[in-house]
Amino acid sequence: MAHVLLRHRDIPDIKKIDVYKKNGGFAAFKNAVAKMTPNEVIDVVKNSGLRGRGGAGFPTGMKWSFIDNKNWPHYVVANADESEPGTFKDRELMEENPFQFLEGLAIASYAVGATVAYVYLRGEFWQLAAALDEKIADMEKAGYLGDNLFGKDYSLRIFTHLGAGAYICGEETALLESLEGKRGQPRVRPPFPPSYGLYGKPTIINNVETFANVPMILANGADWYKSMGTADSAGVKIFSLSGRVRRPGNYELPFGATFRELIYGEKYGAGIQDSRTVKAIMPAGASSSLIVVNGDDKVLDTPMDYATVRTLGADLGSASVIVLDDTVDINWVVNKTVHFFRHESCGKCTTCREGTHWMRNITDRIHGGSGTQGDVDLLLNVAKQMQGKCLCALGEFSTMAVTTGIERFPQDFKKAVKE
Amino acid sequence: MSLEKKHSKEIKQILAKYPSEFKRSAVMPLLHLVQREDGYITKEAMQDIARLLDITETEVASIVGFYTLYHDKQAGKYRMQVCTDLPCALRGADEFMQKLCGNLGIKVGETSEDGTVTLEEVTCLAACDKAPMFQVQGPDGIKYYENMNVDKTVELIETLKHARGEVK
């Protein structure tokens, strides 16, 4: 099947504007501005069943319909912070199929009445930001950005903005603070961005991959999109596959494809390195709960959509699937994830700031070989105490591998501690 | 020379991105600009930026302190930042880092004797399928190096030693 998102794999040079145009590019944007009302655009996206690809899976059309039309101006912001360990899909989309993403961003802006849109990129994407600036300039020259687009009373400008290395800026309200020139620390919600966002104005924030779906949905219709995927999760998804597989990389599959297909399919992961077996899967990067596999066929045959993955005790999140084989020690995995979250906690609330600090000290002790079973119990206890008490989801994320690691793989911790 | 004079065109371009009443938004791009110039962010640069944006120097300093890509101290000419986060570590990043340290005769956080590179450890860079990998932060911004090994890295450092500015 031809790709819907990773179209550069079927159409070389689609990152050149004339090639993109020749393959139907910008027709959806033009048709929307010239022939559709903003509400009609929102309805198509609603009917398509598209859900946000940044992790939470919130229905995109519904989010757009929440924009507060009593308060102006409106903004649209693309979340290109992509910092979850194991996630590397937005980068490939922006590098290789940039116009499809930018066209989606433009359509979203028209749909909610924004005349300025920002792309917030993690600071490490320095070269990518420069490349995107060129693509934006190409669009301006070709008349797809600027004033009175397609002869209508609609103007739009897109600007890139570079962060500077902070995972928390992927959280949408921390991102807005950062874009306003402040420390990237989450806001207390409500109010939510569609009523109070950038500069206090109504703002729609979506993930890069979410936007990249939009031109294809408008061009081919909501029913076409819904015909792919499952009833719960419509359409296609890019899975970032990493860890102990033979062929790590980004793979586009319809929702409902199984873990086995992704991990073992010849066109995808092509199996486990050294022909070992799968011990555990983290479907949402470092923020994941650990799914126990231990070679169990039933787990590997589980369809990947938001609802079904939940039955395995984990969230699909941004679908950054990290594969752990039977040589991997879960105690080491937990040590790695805790170090990550300790480093990335923004420090705004005490529970997360102190909790990640203590979890790090305890896991270092256990991992360093000087821990006791009491330390393992204490680690689990600290993680549980943090849950439900943090201002943003990062605090919660930091505990997921800890609690599910200790509860689902107790033997790995027993082995690590002194009798 | 003041920041405004030296980079007037770039500063104008940066400020044009944001509504004039919210020019504070330009603080991050301006910090990137001065860091590119000096390799780190000097006190004078912070003062310049504060004046330009009508905010206090303390506010600028608190931004510098919050984000890991800004540095207020000089290090080697290039910062070589190896990702050792979980997905990369599952593909040999820790061993790569160890070997690299051995080869250069320095520990993580230290600078090579000739001042060319400072070796650092960082969290995920969105290149998990191409480990071992690192980014090089230097006078010309940030560049990724993927699917690396120790030999290729040592070769790269040799090139960097003789490079003037431009990361090749």
Ligand SMILES: Cc1cc2nc3c(=O)[nH]c(=O)nc-3n(C[C@H](O)[C@H](O)[C@H](O)COP(=O)(O)O)c2cc1C
């Ligand atoms: C700590 C944290 C980090 C996040 N990082 C990202 C990210 O890098 N990219 C992203 O699109 N969403 C990220 N999110 C989710 C965003 O807050 C937000 O839900 C998303 O951008 C909305 O877009 P969507 O509806 O298209 O998914 C993060 C959330 C949290 C709590």
Ligand code: SF4
């Ligand atoms: S939970 Fe952690 S990251 Fe989120 S606001 Fe609190 S301290 Fe910051």
Ligand code: FES
């Ligand atoms: S873990 Fe190293 S780039 Fe993602």
